[in-house]
Amino acid sequence: MRFVLNKEGRRFQTVASKGLEAVFPISNVRREDRGIYSCSYQNRSEPFAVSSPSDPVDLAVRDPSLPRPSISLSPTGVTAPGADVTIRCRGQRRDVRFFLHKAGDLNPPRHMDPAGDGAEFHIPTVGRQHGGSYGCSYRPRSEPFISSQPSHPVQLVVAEPSYPKPNISLSPSWGVSLGGAVAVWCRGQHRGMRFVLNKDGRCFQTVASKGLEAEFPISNVSREDRGSYSCSYQNRSEPFAMSSPSDPVDLAVTDPSLPRPSISLSPTGVTAPGADVTIRCQGQPWDVRFFLHKAGDLNPPRHMDPAGDGAEFHIPTVGRQHGGSYGCSYRPRSEPFVSSQPSHPVQLVVAEPSYPKPNISLSPSGGVSLGGAVAIWCRGQRQGMRFMLNKEGRHLPAVASSGSGAVFFISNVSREDRGRYNCSYQNRSGSAAASSPSDPVELVVTDPSLPRPSISLSPTGVTAPGADVTIRCQGQPRDVRFFLHKAGDRNPPRHMDPAGDGAEFHIPTVGRQHGGSYGCSYRPRSEPFISSQPSHPVQLVVAGESGPLAPPCLTSHIIAGASAAAAGLLLLLVAFLCFRKTRARKGAAPRPSSTSPMGALKASAQQDPVYTSIDEGKEPQTLEPDPGVQGLTYAELDVQVLQAKRGKPAPAPESAQPSVYAAINRARGAPQ
Missing domain, CATH: 2.60.40.10 (Immunoglobulins)
Structure with missing residues (x-):
């Protein structure tokens, strides 16, 4: 066809085309080229038959002296399908008309007279077809084909429902x-x-x-x-x-001039699932907003206005998903994007029901002197866990273990180390789920300036089973609490307020399980974890009952189930140890030789290994004399040695075994 370009109704140019379209180039545009253009086409063989003219298009010539307008979208950002969008154009000239352009759109631009200093173009129901790049310009009414430069573009982006929100x-x-x-x-x-x-x-x-x-x-x-x-x-x-x-x-x-807030958990320590937890942040009380952060959480932090000098964030029903590390900060309302430094973190640890509660113990267990050392043992039932020590609800550094327990050492103990400890454990994967905490144990620091109390038994000597025993502790009478300790007992010590200058601990029906070494101490009420030194120990010895080990009181002339030679050697050992202790009290150091009982035991260790388990350096327990028998005393024997001598398997060291004693009449001299 032959294409004809018309300008304001007059034929402007003609181009023959072999295809479906034609191009009319205008180079070196002048003000005279501005105007309204349309086009039509005709068959070359029928010059007087022509198509209807196209819709008109305006050729506007830009005037660089006209200031560029601005453009904005409302709402901004990605627009939901079906939303109502307004595109606003603003300029700096009066008596103009605004035009809205969409890149790539072949339709004539929409135009609108201004309201005030701009014009608003509405798109009532946005669809994907409306997405694109928009700009606007304006033209003076006196020169309708002279245009300002277009505004910088804005992007109308329509949300795609098949794309999930990032x-x-x-x-x-x-x-x-x-x-x-x-x-x-x-x-x-x-x-x-x-x-x-x-x-x-x-x-x-x-x-x-x-x-x-x-x-x-x-x-x-x-x-x-x-x-x-x-x-x-x-x-x-x-x-x-x-x-x-x-x-x-x-x-x-972060503004370093803003003081760091503090953060605390209530309750502290390991939290049971379903509990109600409050996280409290405290800091500047004036015109700020507090923010709670959780490490690794991709959600925006929770925020709250303060009540007083802080804000409380509640977690009403705690689950495993709430466990983690929390911190808080605050921001002045006048500068909502300026923040204080975050608080030091706190750990919210949620108990895992499948993890059994661990055990905790101190070594030594009866208190530690200032400057001394103590080990806190935590023992669980799973291998390869990370153990956490908690002091009064605060988490101390964790220890990873390849076994089922961990040790926390405190060297050079100070008054600040005293307090109540418990422990728990968790998987090393970093999960915030942990075992329920152990029962608490108290680290008591001994103050050497507090006088040592005294302790006494009533009745004294060997006690018949079923008897009523009273252990009396005497010491400072003013505002203290007395504690009764039993050697080897991992349970918390019994305590009692004093009556007068002491306290009485009653054991109403004595059994073999009550036998052992007892001591007592006291603690000022004002400092419940500061203790006096323990009293000198007393021995509660329970008279024998029939049992698997033979009678507990072995006299010098018989040891049931053992050979005469073995019995003689064992009694020689007992006599020698008692003799050595007596000599040591008088200032004479024992010197075992090859002719002494200990030397004979060393020499015969190859032939009779039952005695190699005796620790020469460990002082045997020597009990108080029985006032009813002149010169009679008792020495504790090694149950493992006796069992092995009888051909029975030795019990595990940790297992609870009844004590076995040999009665030695010192008035008759050493046994033969």
């Missing part, structure tokens, strides 16, 4: 100091997308990614970088169809 997070997440660095991470669910970071509703940065996420690094952070960020993603082939924006995240810049 997640956004900051690293680090708890505020950044001026001059520091931060990364904004955007994570989607489709690979090979282009990610768009928006700041305060405006496109801030774009990154193409081959994976599911993109990083937007910001180095040397300035005050201008603070603000509210969100992100979205789009297919590279559909630039105006995009996911809905992520929830916003605030980039707050």
Whole structure:
């Protein structure tokens, strides 16, 4: 066909074409070229038969002296399908008409007379077809084909329902100091997308990614970088169809002049599932807002206005998902993106029902002197866990163990170390689920300035089974509490307030399990973990009952179930140890030789190994003399040695075994 270009109704130019279209180029445009154009076509063989003219198009010539207008979208960011969108254009000239352009649209631009200093173009029900790049310009009414330069473009992006909303997070997440660095991470669910970071509703940065996420690094952070960020993603082939924006995240810049707040948990320690937990943040009380952060949480931090000098964040029903490390900060209301430094973190540890409660013990267990050393043992029932020691609800450094227990050493004990401890354990994977805490144990620090109390038994000597025994402790009478200790007992000591200058502990029906070495101490009420030195020990000896080990009181002339030779050697050992202890009390150091009983035992160790388990360096327990028998005393014997001598398997060292004693009449001399 032959195409005809018309300008304002007059034929302007004709072009013959072999295809479906024709081009009319105008080079070196002049003001005279502005105007209204239309076109038509006709068959070359029928010059007087022509098509109807096209809709007109305006050729407007830009005047660089006219200021560029501005353009804005409402709402900003990614728009949901079906939303009502307003595009507003503003200029600086009166008596003009505004025109709205969409890139790539062949239709004539929409135009509107201004209301005030601008014009508003409405799109009542947005669809994917409305997405694109928009700009606007204006033209003086006196020169309708002279135009300002177009505004900078804005992007109308319509959310694509098939694209799930991404997640956004900051690293680090708890505020950044001026001059520091931060990364904004955007994570989607489709690979090979282009990610768009928006700041305060405006496109801030774009990154193409081959994976599911993109990083937007910001180095040397300035005050201008603070603000509210969100992100979205789009297919590279559909630039105006995009996911809905992520929830916003605030980039707050840390001001070191703002004091750091404090944080606390209630209840403290390991929390039972279903419990009600309160996290309290305390700091500046004036015109601020508090924020609660959880490490690793991609959701925006919870915030709350203060009540007094702090804010309380409640977790009404705790579950495993709530476990983790928490911190808080605050921001002045006048500068919502300026933050204090975060508080020191606290750990919310949730008890795991499948983890049995561990046991805890102290070594030594009866108190520690200032400057001494103590070991706190925590024993569980699972291998390869991480053990946590808690002091009065606060977590101390954890210890990883390849076995089923861990030891926490405290050297050079100070008054600050005293207190109540418990322990728990958790999987090394970093889970915030842990065992329920152990029963508590008290670390009591001995103060040498407190006088040592005294202790006495009533009745004295060997006690008949079933008797009523009273253990009396006497010491400082004023405002103290007395404690009764039994050697080897891992249970907490019994305690009692004094009556007069002492306290009486009653054992109403004595059994073999009550036998042992007892001592007592006292603690001032004002300092419940400061103790006096323990009293000198007393021995509660229970008269024998029939049992698996033979009679507990072995006289010098018989040891049931053992050979005469073995019995003689054993009694020689007992006699020698008692003799050595007597000599030691008188100042004469024992010197075992090859002719002494101990030397004979050493020499015969090869032939009779039952005695090799005797520890020469360990002083045997020597009990108080029985007042009813002149010169009679008792020495505790080794049950493992006796069992082995009888051909029976030796009991485990930890197992509870009744005590076995040999009665030695010192008035008759050493046994033969």
